Amino acid sequence: MNVGNGTPILEMVGIGKRFGGVTALTGIDFHLRRGEVHGLVGENGAGKSTLMKIIAGVHHGYDGEMRIDGQPVHFRSARDALAAGIGMVHQELSIVPQLSVAENVFLGVQPTNGLGVVSWGRMKREAREHLQLLGIDIDPTRETGTLPIGMQQLIEIGRVLFSGARIVILDEPTSALSPPEVKHLFEVLGRLKAKGTTFVFISHFLEDILEVSDRVTVFRNSRKVATVDAASVDKAWVIEQMIGAGHHELADAMLGEIWLESPKDAPVVFSAKGLTRPRSFADVSFDVKAGEVVGLYGFMGSGQTELARALMGKSRLHGGTVSMDGQEIRLRSTADAKKAGIALVPESRRAMLFAHEPVYKNISISILERISRLLLKPAEERKIAQGHVDALRIRPFLVEPEVRKLSGGNQQKVALARWLTHLPRLLVLSEPTKGMDVGAKDDVVKIVKGLKEKGVAVVVASAEPETVLTMADRILVMRKGQIAQEFADRGVSKDQLLAAA
Amino acid sequence: MNADVASAAGREGGGLGRWVAGRLTNLAPLVTLLFLVLVFSLMAPSFATVDNLGNIMRQVSITAIIATGLTFVILTAEIDLSVASIANAVGIVVAYFTLQETYVNIANVPMPGAVAILFALLAAFALGTVNAVGVTIIGIPSFIMTLAMMQIGAGISAMLVRGQIAYAIPDPVRFLGSGMIGPFPSIVVVACLFLLIGHLVLTYTRFGRYVYMVGGNREAAEFSGVNVKLVIAAVMIISAMCCGVAGMLGVAYYGSAQQNEFDDYLLDSIAAVVVGGTSLFGGQGGIPNTILGLLVLGVLNNGLDHIDIDSFLKVLIRGLILLLALVINVYAQRLRNRAA
Numbered sequence: 001m002n003v004g005n006g007t008p009i010l011e012m013v014g015i016g017k018r019f020g021g022v023t024a025l026t027g028i029d030f031h032l033r034r035g036e037v038h039g040l041v042g043e044n045g046a047g048k049s050t051l052m053k054i055i056a057g058v059h060h061g062y063d064g065e066m067r068i069d070g071q072p073v074h075f076r077s078a079r080d081a082l083a084a085g086i087g088m089v090h091q092e093l094s095i096v097p098q099l100s101v102a103e104n105v106f107l108g109v110q111p112t113n114g115l116g117v118v119s120w121g122r123m124k125r126e127a128r129e130h131l132q133l134l135g136i137d138i139d140p141t142r143e144t145g146t147l148p149i150g151m152q153q154l155i156e157i158g159r160v161l162f163s164g165a166r167i168v169i170l171d172e173p174t175s176a177l178s179p180p181e182v183k184h185l186f187e188v189l190g191r192l193k194a195k196g197t198t199f200v201f202i203s204h205f206l207e208d209i210l211e212v213s214d215r216v217t218v219f220r221n222s223r224k225v226a227t228v229d230a231a232s233v234d235k236a237w238v239i240e241q242m243i244g245a246g247h248h249e250l251a252d253a254m255l256g257e258i259w260l261e262s263p264k265d266a267p268v269v270f271s272a273k274g275l276t277r278p279r280s281f282a283d284v285s286f287d288v289k290a291g292e293v294v295g296l297y298g299f300m301g302s303g304q305t306e307l308a309r310a311l312m313g314k315s316r317l318h319g320g321t322v323s324m325d326g327q328e329i330r331l332r333s334t335a336d337a338k339k340a341g342i343a344l345v346p347e348s349r350r351a352m353l354f355a356h357e358p359v360y361k362n363i364s365i366s367i368l369e370r371i372s373r374l375l376l377k378p379a380e381e382r383k384i385a386q387g388h389v390d391a392l393r394i395r396p397f398l399v400e401p402e403v404r405k406l407s408g409g410n411q412q413k414v415a416l417a418r419w420l421t422h423l424p425r426l427l428v429l430s431e432p433t434k435g436m437d438v439g440a441k442d443d444v445v446k447i448v449k450g451l452k453e454k455g456v457a458v459v460v461a462s463a464e465p466e467t468v469l470t471m472a473d474r475i476l477v478m479r480k481g482q483i484a485q486e487f488a489d490r491g492v493s494k495d496q497l498l499a500a501a
Numbered sequence: 502m503n504a505d506v507a508s509a510a511g512r513e514g515g516g517l518g519r520w521v522a523g524r525l526t527n528l529a530p531l532v533t534l535l536f537l538v539l540v541f542s543l544m545a546p547s548f549a550t551v552d553n554l555g556n557i558m559r560q561v562s563i564t565a566i567i568a569t570g571l572t573f574v575i576l577t578a579e580i581d582l583s584v585a586s587i588a589n590a591v592g593i594v595v596a597y598f599t600l601q602e603t604y605v606n607i608a609n610v611p612m613p614g615a616v617a618i619l620f621a622l623l624a625a626f627a628l629g630t631v632n633a634v635g636v637t638i639i640g641i642p643s644f645i646m647t648l649a650m651m652q653i654g655a656g657i658s659a660m661l662v663r664g665q666i667a668y669a670i671p672d673p674v675r676f677l678g679s680g681m682i683g684p685f686p687s688i689v690v691v692a693c694l695f696l697l698i699g700h701l702v703l704t705y706t707r708f709g710r711y712v713y714m715v716g717g718n719r720e721a722a723e724f725s726g727v728n729v730k731l732v733i734a735a736v737m738i739i740s741a742m743c744c745g746v747a748g749m750l751g752v753a754y755y756g757s758a759q760q761n762e763f764d765d766y767l768l769d770s771i772a773a774v775v776v777g778g779t780s781l782f783g784g785q786g787g788i789p790n791t792i793l794g795l796l797v798l799g800v801l802n803n804g805l806d807h808i809d810i811d812s813f814l815k816v817l818i819r820g821l822i823l824l825l826a827l828v829i830n831v832y833a834q835r836l837r838n839r840a841a
């Protein structure tokens with residue numbers, strides 16, 4: 001269903017962009033039709049975010065030409081782009097955690113009365129209305145940072161969607177959302193589209209892309225390989241275009257039932273009894289055996305991410321006990337948890353990466369005490385890091401660049417690599433495949449399998465059914481902070497999981 | 502410092518402008534320094550002399566010792582406002598435990614020199630520990646905690662000297678504060694040693710790495726299993742110990758121990774660290790920056806004395822130049838973050 005032909009609302013010709021030695025974009029021709037939803041897919045580091053940042057005025061040194069409504073433009077800043085009606089939700093959250101929900105929804109554009117004074121009443125009311133359209137009902141005066149990460153993502157989306165922009169770019173907007181929120185979001189997109197808004201939608205969830213998009217563009221290795229009508233292609237085709245090779249098993253694993261089977265006679269490594277933290281989770285008990293992967297599945301805000309943090313000693317438990325190998329342990333700090341052999345990869349990149357430090361320092365930070373007593377051994381740090389960078393295919397295969405210069409998915413891999421040198425006893429992964437492309441997700445699945453063979457107990461907490469289904473041997477479904485159902489040694493399908501959550 | 506990181510960043514597209522933006526935190530103080538040296542050399546013939554260089558070095562030595570510890574604190578994105586007051590208190594403590602002339606009427610407790618020094622160092626350690634406990638265990642923001650410590654330090658100073666001035670201090674302290682080691686004033690040698698050790702610790706030790714990482718992203722450090730509170734406690738204590746040494750040597754340098762003797766050092770030491778380009782938001786900068794900052798400050802303070810302007814105006818000029826340097830620090834930080 002292609003809407004509005006005639007001049008494209010936005011046109012880009014021969015766009016090229018380099019970051020020092022790294023080529024991010026080569027000769028890209030790209031255009032947007034008025035009122036379409038344009039899906040953008042490609043592997044991690046393919047250049048999707050870079051192209052969008054050019055449109056949104058974030059990067060201004062580039063080759064080629066950009067036209068809006070036929071007029072050549074060259075934005076010098078995000079503000080320029082905004083003035084031209086272009087809004088972008090970035091891959092990394094940019095909400096201000098200390099501000100209230102309402103302030104974040106209207107960041108920079110607070111409604112004012114005739115005297116130029118911010119009208120709080122109106123701001124609160126409109127913020128609440130906007131968010132209700134996205135399916136969340138929340139007190140607009142709450143401090144944003146205290147909300148679950150998925151809710152924060154929705155707030156950020158809301159800010160851009162309702163800013164009145166004509167072209168809205170959504171860079172992996174659904175990576176922290178669970179199915180009901182995604183559905184709401186798509187309904188809102190449909191409504192705004194009908195009013196003439198044009199969307200670019202980047203995601204690694206290919207079903208989602210194919211469902212909402214009118215046209216789809218595929219990127220590979222800094223180049224555009226195809227732009228097609230979404231209705232004319234299927235997921236397998238898209239994957240093939242993305243990776244340029246035969247198709248991966250992961251892609252269709254989700255269609256039927258998955259058979260869950262946990263190791264029978266492995267010893268219990270970790271056990272939790274009656275874990276409670278007010279407003280997050282209550283009375284949660286479970287065991288994890290050596291070499292077992294336990295999936296913690298639940299919609300956003302069901303408590304699984306908070307539980308993951310508590311296991312790492314990051315937030316305090318108000319009740320319950322935890323034990324490793326039958327010994328009760330106390331988790332007063334992350335250092336305690338680490339000493340007991342627990343490691344966590346949290347869901348938020350901002351919370352786990354040192355953006356201004358090179359890749360190798362980001363990887364070595366968790367093993368420094370093992371490789372050096374007093375003096376650092378940078379050569380060894382680099383060597384270890386290089387090993388992980390190669391094994392996980394972290395592009396651009398270098399350990400010196402600052403982490404902030406890596407693409408989103410590659411950053412995620414850096415955070416995982418941190419725990420792979422000296423294996424923990426219990427590894428907790430919170431949304432481990434967030435922002436990863438199909439191939440990278442496969443890699444993570446393989447890594448987790450490898451860890452299992454080495455007897456590591458793994459907990460995978462996610463709001464994404466696929467993630468849990470592909471990795472887990474046993475699945476605990478969380479609802480409103482409690483374990484609502486357990487799937488063990490039986491077949492389970494995505495639908496069954498969704499129904500239980 | 503992080504030459505490897507810097508060179509990797511330098512090669513990204515955008516040419517000179519971006520290269521400068523990435524390095525502005527280091528370039529700005531260097532340019533400021535060269536500019537000040539040039540201006541003062543042209544305006545006052547007495548400025549650019551070997552003798553005066555020695556003066557400048559001596560004049561910044563006490564600040565340098567304090568700033569070494571403060572660099573650690575600021576790199577973790579904390580602050581220590583009690584530096585001057587701890588220096589003052591510890592300087593007075595060492596005099597308090599030394600036999601004074603009879604006309605110094607402070608009812609003190611004379612001890613052998615080594616014991617007096619030990620007590621003084623213990624006092625510094627204790628005050629630093631109080632700061633550390635307040636910030637990490639109780640959770641008081643360092644800004645507030647050290648503000649309180651500033652008062653406590655002033656209180657200790659007041660109680661021990663009771664408005665008097667003490668002159669006698671142990672010989673080793675006198676030697677290090679006002680003696681000569683070969684052709685060099687010993688206080689300059691001590692200051693250089695402090696800066697050198699500080700630099701080595703920050704650059705080559707595991708603890709130093711933790712300091713940077715905690716400042717760079719505290720949450721990420723925590724998620725990596727770094728004992729963040731321990732690191733912060735350690736930098737607060739390191740800062741207090743540096744202040745303690747600076748306080749003792751300062752008493753020798755000035756030849757007396759009295760209240761409010763160190764008041765100027767709070768502003769000077771913070772200015773030295775920040776003007777040098779160490780980020781107030783933590784994680785970026787280091788001792789080389791602090792050295793630059795010290796030189797800017799030293800040249801500014803000394804140079805203004807060599808040129809013929811209203812002495813009341815000097816204070817204002819000094820303030821304005823410091824303000825400018827601070828603006829550049831914050832602005833450079835922003836540019837660096839944006840140089841994406």
Ligand SMILES: Nc1ncnc2c1ncn2[C@@H]1O[C@H](COP(=O)(O)OP(=O)(O)OP(=O)(O)O)[C@@H](O)[C@H]1O
Nearest residue numbers: 019024044045046047048049050405407408409841
């Ligand atoms: N500021 C930067 N400095 C240097 N290199 C960069 C910078 N931003 C992006 N790159 C590089 O450009 C390439 C494209 O990155 P981009 O972020 O556009 O990928 P992406 O397609 O959005 O990937 P993902 O799905 O992982 O988000 C990557 O190799 C990345 O390392």
Ligand SMILES: [Mg+2]
Nearest residue numbers: 049091407408
């Ligand atoms: Mg991206």
